[in-house]
Amino acid sequence: MTSKPTTQKGKSGEKQAIDYLLNNGYNLVCTNYRFGRREIDIIVEKSQIIIFVEVKLRKNKSFGNPEDFVSDAQIQRIHEAAEEYIYNQKWLGKIRFDVIAIIDGKEIFHIQDAF
Numbered sequence: 001m002t003s004k005p006t007t008q009k010g011k012s013g014e015k016q017a018i019d020y021l022l023n024n025g026y027n028l029v030c031t032n033y034r035f036g037r038r039e040i041d042i043i044v045e046k047s048q049i050i051i052f053v054e055v056k057l058r059k060n061k062s063f064g065n066p067e068d069f070v071s072d073a074q075i076q077r078i079h080e081a082a083e084e085y086i087y088n089q090k091w092l093g094k095i096r097f098d099v100i101a102i103i104d105g106k107e108i109f110h111i112q113d114a115f
Helices: 006-023 072-089
Strands: 027-035 038-046 049-058 094-103 107-111
Touching: 006 027, 006 038, 006 049, 006 094, 006 107, 027 072, 038 072, 049 072, 072 094
Parallel strands: 049 094
Antiparallel strands: 027 038, 038 049, 094 107
């Protein structure tokens, strides 16, 4: 059995995360928001809060929880992209940074205010 290329796995995980968020009352704003080399996987809105979501996939928890694999450098890049988004949209409301962790395509964990 061959494994999917990383980008295809990532897109599948993002689709799963979007479905989860939509089923839980979030409104999709955009996906794969880019600012230079920085990217935010998913941007959603709920209760007048803009939420920037990082999606992390893992086959299992052998090496730790997926959310533990969001590095400080990655957090910095997400913050920079979020600042650009906020500036471009002239957003003055609340924001939040979440992680959707998906284990083996089956278990979904939503960590709010992750960083």
